[in-house]
């Protein structure tokens with residue numbers, strides 16, 4: 386018998402942890418951290434003790450106590466004893482935090498299946514953020530068109546359009562028919578065709594079940610849902626109507642939105658200024674030829690903004706090793722001050738100061 390158990394993603398946003406079992410085969414679809422995770426118990430710096438492994442998480446019922454799922458070191462101070470893996474794999478649909486973050490607790494022997502691009506995102510996050518550590522796993526990479534066999538199950542990843550590249554839905558062919566897992570999906574983005582292709586393939590399977598996240602479902606849509614083309618037109622209107630400096634912001638891994646701002650800046654004869662973190666991500670994503678993104682090391686229209694650090698002299702040693710790679714493209718506050726009308730500053734929320 387095929388069964389589905391939802392250990393996360395129900396009555397909450399994100400945090401998907403869907404266990405699919407078929408005979409003796411057990412796989413998880415995503416393994417993320419929900420928004421607002423643990424907020425009844427923790428806040429800001431009052432957080433679960435990392436030295437305690439999963440202890441604090443189990444204490445407050447924040448993660449399921451499942452045997453054969455977690456890393457041995459995570460269980461050290463808990464009442465769950467370590468046993469060898471009883472799960473055959475985890476399939477990640479895309480690199481958003483609420484779909485991937487809790488793989489850091491998993492037994493490193495459990496394979497993690499993910500898209501080629503998703504792996505690039507996770508690597509970049511681990512390198513450029515102090516708190517991301519997804520740890521070692523056997524990472525198995527897939528692309529659209531692959532059929533991944535796990536025991537008797539065949540999992541077919543199909544690309545979809547979402548606010549991060551390399552997002553997938555899954556067609557899971559089980560002994561009782563096909564189960565469809567949409568992942569996070571949109572139809573108003575620039576790659577609507579990929580979403581439509583997924584829908585067509587899913588229909589053709591005549592699925593027995595479909596799992597779909599519905600956090601934005603409303604009877605009457607009151608929000609404005611702009612397509613990427615509309616965002617492009619509106620931001621072009623803003624930039625072309627001023628001779629002053631322009632600041633843009635976006636979700637940091639929304640590369641469609643970056644491409645939009647990059648193109649609008651270029652059209653208006655401006656260069657786009659990014660953080661070293663964005664430069665690093667762009668430089669890694671150049672490996673994915675489908676994405677058509679500029680390489681900050683080669684593209685003359687991309688500059689990299691370096692914040693003033695302790696020495697005040699913008700010296701190499703002021704910056705992390707991964708940040709130093711882009712110092713040839715460095716601009717500082719003085720340059721920005723003098724060239725305000727020629728720049729578009731691509732900053733995230735935490736860089737506004």
Ligand SMILES: [Zn+2]
Nearest residue numbers: 479481547569
């Ligand atoms: Zn998402």
